[in-house]
Amino acid sequence: MKKKLYILMAYSGAGKTEIAKHLETKGYNVLQSYTTRQPRYENEYGHMFCTAEEYEEFKSKGEIAAYSLIEGNHYFSTKNQLYNTDIYVCDPDGIVDLKQKTKDIEFITIYIKVDKSTRIKRMQKRGDSVDKILSRITQDGIKFRDKKFDYKVVNYDFDKAVKIIEFIIKTENEEV
Numbered sequence: 001m002k003k004k005l006y007i008l009m010a011y012s013g014a015g016k017t018e019i020a021k022h023l024e025t026k027g028y029n030v031l032q033s034y035t036t037r038q039p040r041y042e043n044e045y046g047h048m049f050c051t052a053e054e055y056e057e058f059k060s061k062g063e064i065a066a067y068s069l070i071e072g073n074h075y076f077s078t079k080n081q082l083y084n085t086d087i088y089v090c091d092p093d094g095i096v097d098l099k100q101k102t103k104d105i106e107f108i109t110i111y112i113k114v115d116k117s118t119r120i121k122r123m124q125k126r127g128d129s130v131d132k133i134l135s136r137i138t139q140d141g142i143k144f145r146d147k148k149f150d151y152k153v154v155n156y157d158f159d160k161a162v163k164i165i166e167f168i169i170k171t172e173n174e175e176v
């Protein structure tokens with residue numbers, strides 16, 4: 001049986017980061033992708049912060065699995081990370097690339113669904129600016145258009161959403 005890696009995907013503000021963090025406290029290994037951007041605050045969750053030189057080294061050794069350039073910064077995950085983690089928060093474009101390059105891993109996509117007005121309220125509460133919220137909503141609409149997922153989980157009741165995702169992982173891992 002192939003190793004399964006669970007991909008959490010969602011529009012901005014739907015709660016994928018919060019869910020991933022919570023799953024980590026329950027013993028799941030969550031992939032922290034690398035970035036050359038500066039941390040926004042001390043101990044920022046979700047990334048491994050590295051230098052441009054370190055990025056070049058990973059690249060020259062052929063260790064990069066998924067890559068994107070955002071506002072002049074490199075964002076990437078390594079092959080080693082894919083084989084040693086359970087959960088990866090990744091956008092739909094990133095996963096297309098991974099599926100093509102990594103045939104010996106099965107990627108199970110879990111889409112976290114929340115309506116637009118709730119996402120806007122959560123982003124406002126989180127402190128995002130109106131401009132940022134509007135730009136995220138527009139970009140996400142394009143990124144997620146016509147995309148298909150293995151599972152869809154609504155996230156209005158946080159504990160329920162986490163329980164369902166844990167159930168999905170458990171039953172998928174039990175499959176032969």
Ligand SMILES: Nc1ncnc2c1ncn2[C@@H]1O[C@H](COP(=O)(O)OP(=O)(O)OP(=O)(O)O)[C@@H](O)[C@H]1O
Nearest residue numbers: 011012013014015016017018122126155156157158
């Ligand atoms: N079920 C929920 N009920 C209420 N608030 C929630 C729920 N799930 C997450 N949140 C809150 O909503 C906000 C957005 O969640 P989070 O940052 O995890 O979203 P995200 O999908 O990772 O967004 P982004 O892609 O912009 O980082 C956070 O402040 C989080 O605490």
